[in-house]
Amino acid sequence: MHNIALIGAGRIGKIHAANLAASRRVRLARVVDPFGDAAAALAGEHGAQVSTLEDALADPSISGVLVASSTDTHLDYSLAAAEAGKAVFCEKPLDQDLARARAATRRFSEVDARLFLAFNRRFDPNFAALQSRLASGEVGAIETLHIISHDPAPPPVDYVKVSGGIFKDMVIHDFDMARWLLGEEISEVFASSSVLVDPAIGDAGDADTAKTLLRTTSGRLCMISSSRRSGYGYDQRIEAFGSKGMIRAQNQLESTVEIWGETGAAADRFQNFFLDRYAVAYAREIDHFADILDGNMTPLVGFEDGVAALALAEAAARSARTGERVLL
Amino acid sequence: MHNIALIGAGRIGKIHAANLAASRRVRLARVVDPFGDAAAALAGEHGAQVSTLEDALADPSISGVLVASSTDTHLDYSLAAAEAGKAVFCEKPLDQDLARARAATRRFSEVDARLFLAFNRRFDPNFAALQSRLASGEVGAIETLHIISHDPAPPPVDYVKVSGGIFKDMVIHDFDMARWLLGEEISEVFASSSVLVDPAIGDAGDADTAKTLLRTTSGRLCMISSSRRSGYGYDQRIEAFGSKGMIRAQNQLESTVEIWGETGAAADRFQNFFLDRYAVAYAREIDHFADILDGNMTPLVGFEDGVAALALAEAAARSARTGERVLL
C-alpha cells in the first residue's frame, strides 16, 4: 500500500479520494486544502489526516502526491512534489499558459519527475479498446478521425470566465485524444467557433460551439466537434477511419432498456454527467498511478503530453480568433 | 413473356396485378372476378381483358393462372387450372379445411400440377438471407427458433369470423417459416391462446393472442409468438439459435432517421402495413413464378407445404382448445 497525499478537496478531489479509498494498492493518508473544513471533512470520511503541503512533502512515508487543486497551482505543486521525490498524479490541464508550462519543462526534467498527467479519457474502457484495436491494425492504417465531445449543459458563466476558454478547458481533452490516436504529430490547426448556446458566454469573451480541423505531417486529418450544450446528454464519440474500415466508440446509455411504441423504438438516455460517464476511467487512473508507484510502468501520459495538448489549444484559439490556419 | 390470367381483383389481386405489370417476364392478359366492375377496373388499368374462368383456361396463350380469389375457392380454381395444363400461383392458404385439402392431394398429383403456393415471407429478402446463411452453417446446426409475428392492429371482426381462426389465418405463415427453417418435420404442437386485445374477437369464437411451441423429431424447439395488435407497428422477427451462435432478422423501419433528445435516442417507426413490409417479397413471388413458367425451377413451396402448414394450424388450434399437446 502506497501512501498518497491529496491536494485539493473539491469536486474532482473527492472523486479521487473515493477511488484511492476503494483501491487496495494505495491509501489516502493526507488531505491538503486551503479550506480547512473541506480538508477535514474529506480526510475524516476516509480515515486520512489533514495536512499542510510542507508536512506532506516532508513525510517519507508518502510515496505519491495527487494534485487536484485549482488549475493555476498544478505546475507549482507538481514541481514541489517531484522535487521532494514523490510520484505525481496531476489533474489536467497542466496549466493555462503555454509559455509558462514550456518554461517549466527543464526543471521537471532535472528532477527526473515521475509525473502522470491525468487525461481521463485515455482510461475509459471504450476509448482504450478503440485505441488498442486501432493500433493493432484491425482497420488498417488510420487516415482520418472524428471526435465529438458535446457537454449536456453549459457550465456557470463564472466558471467560463476563469476556464481559460473552450479550447483550453474543454477541447484540450480532444487534442490529447487526437494525438494519442493519430499516431503522428499535428502540424496544422484550423478552428471556427461561435456563440450559439448562451450569449452570456460570448459576453465573457468565450465561445460555446466549435469545430477544429487538425492535419498531421503526413496528411492525416482530424475533425473535433465541441459544444457546451447538447440537449440530449453527454455526447462522447470517436470514429477512426482506416484503410480497411472504420472503428468507433459509441455513447454509454443509462440502461439497455428500449421502448417500442407508436412513434418508433426509443433507447434509454445517454449518461448525462461526466462523473458517471468516466467513473471507471477515474478508478483506472488510480490503478495506473499504483503501477507507477510500484515501479512497473512509466506514466502513459506525461508532462510533454500536457504541453503538446496545451500548444494545440492555444493554436486553435488563435485560429478561431484570426480566421487563419496555424502551423505548428 | 408468359401470359397470365388473374383470378380475383380484390386487395391482394391488385398487388399481384401491379407486380405482373411491372415484370418484363410475364404479362397480365386476363382478369377474372365475379364482381364485373372490379375486374373491368383492374383489367383496364393494366391493359388486360376481362374474362370468365372458362375462357381463360381454354385460351392456349395463357401459360399461368394466379389464384387470388376468396380462400374457399383456392383449391377448386387451382385444380381446374392445373387440369387445363396451366402453371398455378395459389395465394395462401391452400384451404381452411385440412381434410378437404388432403383429399385433393391425389387429384393434383394425377395431373402433375405445377403449383406454387405463395407463402410470401419465404421471398422477403431479409428472411431469405437468414435462411440461406443458416442453411450454410454460419451459426452451426440449428437448435431452436423464435418467430415473432405481431400485427399492428386487429382486422375487423367480420373478417375474423370467416378467417378460419388465428392459427389458420395468421400463424399459418409462421408454421411455414418454422418448417422451412427447422430443417426437419415437426412432431409435437402445444399452443395457448387468449383474448387480450378485443373481446369482440373472443365473442366471435377466436383468440387474438397466442404462443405456440413446436418440437421436431430430433428435439429441436420452436416458439411462435402471435398477436393481432402490437401497438408499435408490424413486428416480424426471427431468431434462430445454432450450435455456434444466433442469426436473426430484425424489423424494417420507415427510415434510418434517429432523434437524440432529452429522453434518449429514438429510431423511426416500424413499417406498419404488410403491403409495405412485404412489397419486395410480392414482386419476388412473381419472379419465381416466371422461373417456373420458364421451366427453370420447380416451385419452392408446393401443395404439400400448404397441407403441412394447415395440419400444424389445426393441431395448434386443437391444442389451444383442449390444453393438450398434439402429436403429429
Added chain:
Amino acid sequence: MHNIALIGAGRIGKIHAANLAASRRVRLARVVDPFGDAAAALAGEHGAQVSTLEDALADPSISGVLVASSTDTHLDYSLAAAEAGKAVFCEKPLDQDLARARAATRRFSEVDARLFLAFNRRFDPNFAALQSRLASGEVGAIETLHIISHDPAPPPVDYVKVSGGIFKDMVIHDFDMARWLLGEEISEVFASSSVLVDPAIGDAGDADTAKTLLRTTSGRLCMISSSRRSGYGYDQRIEAFGSKGMIRAQNQLESTVEIWGETGAAADRFQNFFLDRYAVAYAREIDHFADILDGNMTPLVGFEDGVAALALAEAAARSARTGERVLL
C-alpha cells in the same frame, strides 16, 4: 454499520464478501465455512474473523447473516439465523425440494423471519428499469412476456448432477422474473426440453435446452427460452408486450466499440460471465440488505417468492417429463 456473518466462502461467498467490504453500510465481521482454509483466507482478506455458526448466531453484535453455503443447507441455516433474531440474506434457491420448502413455511413465519431471498436479476439495473417502467404503464397493461436466458457454456457434468436439473437450477431465475413482471399468479405450465448441447448432460438425466410456456389466471402468456450454451456469450434478454407497445432490456456488451468492415458492422462481444453481467446487481443486493437492516424496508423478495419459483420449476420439470400441461 451493521455487522454481518457470512456463511460460505466459495465463489458466490467471495463475491458477497467483496461487496460487503465495499459497502459503507455494513461490515463483514465473521466468516463461517466447514473448509477452514477457505474461511481463513476470505476473513483475512477483509479483516473479518473466522467463526463457527453457533458463535456467529450467539454474537449480539451480528445483525445479519448472509447464507451462501451449499444449496442443501440454505433452509436450515436461514432458519437458525432467523430464530436467533438475525436478518437473513439467503442465496437462491431456497431449496431443491418443494415439499421440504413448503414444510418450513410455518416455522419461518412463527419467528417473523426477515428473510431476503437473493434473486439477483431483480437488482440488475436494466431489468429493474424495465420492471419500473412497465409497472408505471409506459407500454400499457402487460399481455405477454418473453424471457431469454442462455448461458455462454455448459457447466461441468458433475455440477449438473447435483444441480437439481435445468428447471430448478437455471430456469428458476426466469420463473421469479416472470412472476415479478406478469403481475399475477401463474396457473398453467407447459415445458419441452431437449439434449442438444452435450449428450453427457442427457446421460446425467438432465436436459440442456428448454422452452417453457406459462399462463396466468387472466390469460397472460410468458415464454421462457433456456439453453446451457449460446456460442455467443451470456444472453439475458426480456421483452414485455403491453397494450400500447413493447419494452425490452437488451444484452450488455463488453464495450461500445464497433468495427465497420467489408462484411458489415460488428459490435463488441456480449459480457460472457455472470459475475461481470450481474456485478452491479450483487452490489445492489447488499444495499438492499442494508435497507432491511436499517428497518427501512421489508425484503423485496421473500420466502414465499422462493417457494413459488420452486413450485414453477417442479411443474415445468414434470411437464417436460410427461408432455402434459401442469395446472397450479
Added chain:
Amino acid sequence: MHNIALIGAGRIGKIHAANLAASRRVRLARVVDPFGDAAAALAGEHGAQVSTLEDALADPSISGVLVASSTDTHLDYSLAAAEAGKAVFCEKPLDQDLARARAATRRFSEVDARLFLAFNRRFDPNFAALQSRLASGEVGAIETLHIISHDPAPPPVDYVKVSGGIFKDMVIHDFDMARWLLGEEISEVFASSSVLVDPAIGDAGDADTAKTLLRTTSGRLCMISSSRRSGYGYDQRIEAFGSKGMIRAQNQLESTVEIWGETGAAADRFQNFFLDRYAVAYAREIDHFADILDGNMTPLVGFEDGVAALALAEAAARSARTGERVLL
C-alpha cells in the same frame, strides 16, 4: 402522360430511362446520344425512338428534356431545351466552371427556364425525412451539421482526371445538402485535403480525402468528411445538432440480418453501390419532374442552387490549395 426526350444513354441515362418507363406519369419518347448504338439499344428497350437533339426540341409533343449527357454539355443542352420551351431535368453538376455557369444565369432567366437540377440526395427518403423533421423544429434551431460521404472504392484514374476534382465531382453533393439543411447562406469555407488512398489520384493532380468546414453568416458550422474509399461500403450519413437535440440519418444496410457469434454481434453490410443506395431517390426525382410538368410545383432545386454549390466547391478547392479560409 408527358413525353420526355432523354439526352445521354450512358450509365445514369439508363437509370433515368428505367424510371421514366416505370412511371405512369411520363413516357420516354426519344433517346438522343452521339453513340448511335447506345441510343438505339436504350430506345429499343423502352419502346422509344432514337432522335437527334434538334428533332426532339422541335417536336411539340415533347414536354420535358432530361439532360444526362457528359458534364460539359449540361449547360448548353439545358439552355437549348429551355429555349425550346421544354421543362428541363438536368443531372448534376450544372457545370465544372463557376464563371461559365454564372455567365449563363441571365439567359436561363430570360427564357423563364423551368430547370430542375437533380441533386439526388434531396430525394432520398431518409435525408428527406431528416430535413423535414429538422425544419419542423423537432430538435430546435439547427446549430451545427456533420455530413459524411465516403465512397466504397475510388473511381478509375481516367475518370478522376476529367472529374473536375474531388470538390466539384463528389463534395458538391454535400455542399448542396449543407445549403439545404443549414437554412442560411454559407459565408466562409476552409478545406484540407490529402492523398491517402491512391497515389495515382495525387499524380493526377487531385486528392482522395478531404475535410471541409463551412460557416454561415450567423455562425452555424458544418463539417463535411469526404473519402474516395471507405473499405466498408457506401457511407452516407448526416447528423444535425440543434438547440434541443440531434437528428441523424444512418446508413442503409443490405438486410436486417444480424449474426451473434463469439466475437460479438455483426450486422449486414452497408449498401455498397450508389445506384442501390439511391434507387428510390432516382425514382422520386422522376416523380418530382412529373409534378413540374403538371404545373403543380416549381423545381425544388434550381439553376441558382447549382451555381451556389459550384461556388462552394471552387472555394473549397482554393482553400485546400492555399491553406487559407475563403470568404464568400
